Amino acid sequence: MTENKNLDKSYKPPRNTSLPKVKAVRRRQTNNAAEISAAALAARKASENGISHLRINTDSKFLIDSYNKWIPHWEANGWKTTNGKPVVYRTEFEELRKALEGLDVTWNHVSGHQGIEGNEMTDYLAQMGINRSNVA
Template identity: 45%
Template sequence: MWIERGHGETDYFLTQALSGHGNVSQPLQSDRQTNIVAEIQAVTIAAMQARKAGIKNLIINTDSKFIIDCFEEHLDKWKAKGWINSRGVQVVNKLDFQKMENALSYLNYEWLHVCSHNGIYGNVMADKLARKGIFA
C-alpha cells in the first residue's frame, strides 16, 4: 500500500508505518501477525501521520481488495449489528478497524485498488518495505 497526498504526487510508500520524514518499516504492533492486520495498521498510522503533517486529502493505494470492501461495504453493517459479521460471529479485527475508522475520520480520502505483483512502482516499494519490516 502507498499513500498519495490527493493530487497524484506520491509522497510516501507505506507498509506498517508512515513517517513524515520518509519511509518506515517495522514489525506489527499486534499479537495477530497477518497481512490484514498489517494493511489496517498501515492505513491507521498513515492517516494519523497525515493529520499531524497537515495533509487533508489522501489517495490510499492498496492491492488489498479485502480492506477496501471491509471499509466501504461491511463496516456500517458490522457496527449496526454490534460488530457481528454475516456468519454471526464477532469481527476478528474489530479494534483495528475502529482505530482505522477514527484515524480516517479527520481526512478526505479515497481508496484505489491496484493489482499486486504487476510492476507498479509504489506497490513494489511497499512490498519491499513490508519484507524489511518482518526482520526489523
C-alpha cells in the first residue's frame, strides 16, 4: 500500500466498508474478484441508500472493460470467451450485473498508487480487511 501522509487513517466515511476477505470475496481471493465484489457492494449500498446515479472510481481497467465491452459478448456466447473457455469470473459478474440493475452508472478509471485520496483509502480499507481475516 502506498503511504499518503495527507490521508487520515482514523477517518472512515460512513459509507466506506472494510470487510474480511472471506466475506468480501467468497470464491476467489484475487485482485480481480475483489474489484468486482467491491463494485457490486458499492452498487448494493447505493441502492439501499436511495442513490440512483453512481460513479464508480476504480484503478481496474479489467473491471471497466469487462463490464462495458466483454460481458455482452460473453453472455451472447453462453458465458464463453472468444477462445471457447468459460469466463473465470462469471458468477461475480452476474452478481455485479444484478447489483447494478436500476442504477445509472458511470465508470471512471483512476491511476492506482498515485496519491489519489479515495484510491488510497480503498487500499487502506482492503488492507484492514486482510488483516482482520488473518487475525480471525
